[in-house]
Every structure is written in C-alpha cells, then in structure tokens.
Amino acid sequence: MEIADGLLGPLLLARSAIDRSAALRGDEEWLRRAWEAEKTRVLLVHDGRTLISRFTDGAALVLTSPAEAPEGTRYLLGVDEDGVPYFAVNAPLPEPARSAGDVAGLREAAVLLDDRDAGLLVYAVALEAWHATHEFCPRCGGRTDVTASGHMRVCPRDGSQHFPRVDPAVIMLVHDDEGRVLLARGPAWPANRMSVLAGFVEPGESLEHAVVREVLEEVGVAVATPRYLGSQPWPFPRSLMLGFFARAVTTDLRPDLDEIAEARWLSREELEAQVRSGELLLPTEVSIARRMIETWYGGPLPDSGR
Known part of the structure; x- marks a missing residue:
C-alpha cells in the first residue's frame, strides 16, 4: 500500500510492502491452507531478534518455509501482491546461526533491510513484545x-x-524565532548524546496539548502552534511516535533534573560544528528524532549518530 511520506519523508520503521490481511486472521481454513503452502514464508523472532543474511550493501531477513519452522506461537503478518502469505513464529533462534553472528535486533537491522523486510520485522517484534506482557x-x-x-x-x-x-507518544522539535533548535539529554544518556524532547500522551489529552505540556514540564519553555509532521512505530516495547514541530514563545531553560540532565539551544552552524567535532552525538537514523532534526537543519548531518 502506498501512502504519502509526509513532511519527514520515508522513515525506516514506517515501511511496509504487504497487505496485513486482517480479514483472514480468523479464517481457520485459509490459515491451514496457507501454512501448508510451499510458497508461504516464515520469519522467526525471539526476544526482539531475528536471523538475517548480510551482504555488501545491506541485508535480508532469513525466511523459512512452514515445514522448516520450529514450533512456537504464530502470527499472520499478511499477504503480498503475488499472493505469498507471511507468518512470524515466536521461538528460540537456531544456535548455529546465533554462534555465526547472523542474528540482529530491529535497531541494527532496520538500516540494512528493504521496505518489505523492515515492515515484516517491525510488525513481528511489536506483536512479540505485546504477547510477552499480556499472558x-x-x-x-x-x-x-x-x-x-x-x-x-x-x-x-x-x-x-x-x-x-500501542502507547501514543509525542516527540517534538522545538525551535525559536532566532533560528535555533532545542536539544536535551536524559540523565542516563552518555554525556554527549542529545535529542529532541518526547513524552507519553496522558488520558483525556490531545496530541497538541501533550506537546505543550511535555515541553513546559521538561524544560520550562512555553510553545505554540504545534505542527504535525508524521509518525513512526517504536516497538520498544509498544510506542507510536507522533512527530511535531513547535515554536518557542519563551526561551529560558529550566530543566526538570529528574527528566533532563542538560538542555541547550543551538543554531544550525553550532549544530553542524558540534556534530562534526564529536562534541554532540545525535540519535541514530533509525529514529524519527534524527529525521526531525535533519528536516529542521535542511539536509543530512554527519554520521555521528549512526
């Protein structure tokens, strides 16, 4: 299914190339036939990790036939345009593959996989995480x-x-009228790691009100005119990140030290210089935060966060 990429362009964890086929999930006869079909492909997932095959400029999921798949909980992931069904099975990964290093988690694999494989893995990891806590x-x-x-x-x-x-969370890039961006660091982060602000939406709260509240709570800055940019699943374990730009109407920083160890305003020139020098480490390209920062900046930044 094709959708518009939105203001942020294509996001690494928001890709898909198959139909989720929700109407087939309760069709026991179709599920039986699909599981017996030779063309059906199965993705193994365990503790958020899976098997991949690496090559020079990327990687692909290792997909098996149903006959080769181990016993485990099955999830129907969908059907592609050629009628090929895809399932995930939650089961321990084969030890030989683990020993050979052909195992990867979503954060590592997403930058290497194509749209189909990235979409399958995000989906499977998210379902596994939900089942693990809802037995x-x-x-x-x-x-x-x-x-x-x-x-x-x-x-x-x-x-x-x-x-x-799914737990909705707002993630917001705050900018001011002087052409600066607000970045912050969590208390448990490395000393040079910084990102945009984020927080969960509370019960009975709109996304826009959550943006305003979170920024004020975390750094003491009042913002106005939140502008929606796009969304990305973040199944660690079950967040949906909803991206916003917001304009600061005050600029004095008063961080909540329980949540924010450091916050600073940076111009585009300061941002680039600090990233290049290694003084500032940005989020990795698998995150929506990285794309939001680069969208504000006006293009790709050096590879410090990757």
Missing part, C-alpha cells in the same frame, strides 16, 4: 489464549478479549 487476563488474572492468528488474546474464564496495545 494473563487483567480482569481476573487467568491465563489467556492466543487467537486471531496472534492479534487477540481471549480469557477462557471470563470471555474478555484483549488486543495488541
């Missing part, structure tokens, strides 16, 4: 059963249905 019913505490080809869990005791959860 038991939040109503009665009973063990739940996996249904809908990995897209629902049902409690056999009280009949309640539970669906994969």
Whole structure:
C-alpha cells in the first residue's frame, strides 16, 4: 500500500510492502491452507531478534518455509501482491546461526533491510513484545489464549478479549524565532548524546496539548502552534511516535533534573560544528528524532549518530 511520506519523508520503521490481511486472521481454513503452502514464508523472532543474511550493501531477513519452522506461537503478518502469505513464529533462534553472528535486533537491522523486510520485522517484534506482557487476563488474572492468528488474546474464564496495545507518544522539535533548535539529554544518556524532547500522551489529552505540556514540564519553555509532521512505530516495547514541530514563545531553560540532565539551544552552524567535532552525538537514523532534526537543519548531518 502506498501512502504519502509526509513532511519527514520515508522513515525506516514506517515501511511496509504487504497487505496485513486482517480479514483472514480468523479464517481457520485459509490459515491451514496457507501454512501448508510451499510458497508461504516464515520469519522467526525471539526476544526482539531475528536471523538475517548480510551482504555488501545491506541485508535480508532469513525466511523459512512452514515445514522448516520450529514450533512456537504464530502470527499472520499478511499477504503480498503475488499472493505469498507471511507468518512470524515466536521461538528460540537456531544456535548455529546465533554462534555465526547472523542474528540482529530491529535497531541494527532496520538500516540494512528493504521496505518489505523492515515492515515484516517491525510488525513481528511489536506483536512479540505485546504477547510477552499480556499472558494473563487483567480482569481476573487467568491465563489467556492466543487467537486471531496472534492479534487477540481471549480469557477462557471470563470471555474478555484483549488486543495488541500501542502507547501514543509525542516527540517534538522545538525551535525559536532566532533560528535555533532545542536539544536535551536524559540523565542516563552518555554525556554527549542529545535529542529532541518526547513524552507519553496522558488520558483525556490531545496530541497538541501533550506537546505543550511535555515541553513546559521538561524544560520550562512555553510553545505554540504545534505542527504535525508524521509518525513512526517504536516497538520498544509498544510506542507510536507522533512527530511535531513547535515554536518557542519563551526561551529560558529550566530543566526538570529528574527528566533532563542538560538542555541547550543551538543554531544550525553550532549544530553542524558540534556534530562534526564529536562534541554532540545525535540519535541514530533509525529514529524519527534524527529525521526531525535533519528536516529542521535542511539536509543530512554527519554520521555521528549512526
């Protein structure tokens, strides 16, 4: 499915080349036939990692046939335009492959994979993360059963249905009228690592109000006119990052030291100079934060964050 890339252009974790085929998740006969078909491809995932095949200028997922796949929880990922079904199986990865170093997590692999493979891996990792924390019913505490080809869990005791959860988080690049960008560092980050601000949306709150609240809480800066840029899944474990630009109407920095160890305003010239010197380490290119910073800057920055 083609969609507009938006103001940020294509994002590494927001790519897909297959139809998710939601209508087929409960079709047991179709699922049986698909699992028996030789053309069906299976992705193994375990603890957020999978098997990849590396080559000179990239990598590809190692996809197996159903007959070669180990036992494990199955998730239907969808069907491509040629009618090829794709499943993920949550099971330990083969030890020979682990020993050979052909195993990668999403953050490492996303920069190497094409659109189809990146989309499959993001999807599988997100489903695995949800299942890992929702084995038991939040109503009665009973063990739940996996249904809908990995897209629902049902409690056999009280009949309640539970669906994969996504936590919306706003991520905002704050700029001022002097052509500066606001970057900040979390207390647990390396001394030279900085990024834009981000935070979760609270119950009963709009995205725009979350932008204004988070910036004021974290650095004491008032902002106006939040402008939506685009979104990217961040399944670590289940965030959806919603990107905004926001204009500062005050510029004095008063960081909440429990959340922010350091915050600073940087001009484009200062940003580039500090990145080139290694004084400033930006987020990696797999993150929406990196793309937001480069969009504001006006083009790619040196590779310090990669």
